């Protein structure tokens with residue numbers, strides 16, 4: 001039985017998730033949420049996400065990096081050429097499969113015929129950026145939880161959604 005795919009993302013109302021290779025915001029509560037949710041799990045992510053996340057290997061995470069560059073493989077870090085190859089690797093590892101982006105990887109994962117879980121931090125603003133989360137609102141999600149919060153700059157809501 002394949003494991004569910006667990007996508008985790010922070011996304012603005014206009015679906016922006018990134019700008020110039022970085023997050024377009026710094027929301028400490030969301031960063032802590034992301035680190036907590038991914039600790040001890042397999043994290044499937046694109047090369048840019050991996051190279052800009054210094055904690056990818058910390059806290060028991062097992063990165064599976066999607067890239068054409070095999071030189072990125074090292075102790076505790078696996079590489080794959082595609083999402084299907086990354087999922088074959090992640091299925092063989094203990095823990096959940098957390099899909100951490102970027103844009104193409106989220107789009108391919110959302111289209112998979114596999115149970116999906118989505119940990120979504122929806123930032124209630126339109127934000128300038130160049131990288132987007134695919135449209136998800138039309139899919140038949142079941143809402144498990146929601147929790148509203150804010151910091152000095154943004155209002156945001158943590159959603160836990162699932163789709164069988």
Ligand SMILES: NC(=O)c1ccc[n+]([C@@H]2O[C@H](COP(=O)([O-])OP(=O)(O)OC[C@H]3O[C@@H](n4cnc5c(N)ncnc54)[C@H](OP(=O)(O)O)[C@@H]3O)[C@@H](O)[C@H]2O)c1
Nearest residue numbers: 009010018019021022023046047048049067068101102103
């Ligand atoms: N807000 C959030 O929650 C969130 C989450 C994730 C990312 N982001 C933001 O998004 C941006 C990074 O995402 P990105 O989409 O630009 O880059 P990315 O997916 O992290 O990396 C792109 C690279 O990964 C490989 N790749 C990605 N998808 C692939 C696929 N389907 N098949 C084969 N190879 C694939 C390729 O590597 P090679 O060129 O090495 O072959 C590609 O050049 C940053 O701004 C980051 O901060 C935000």
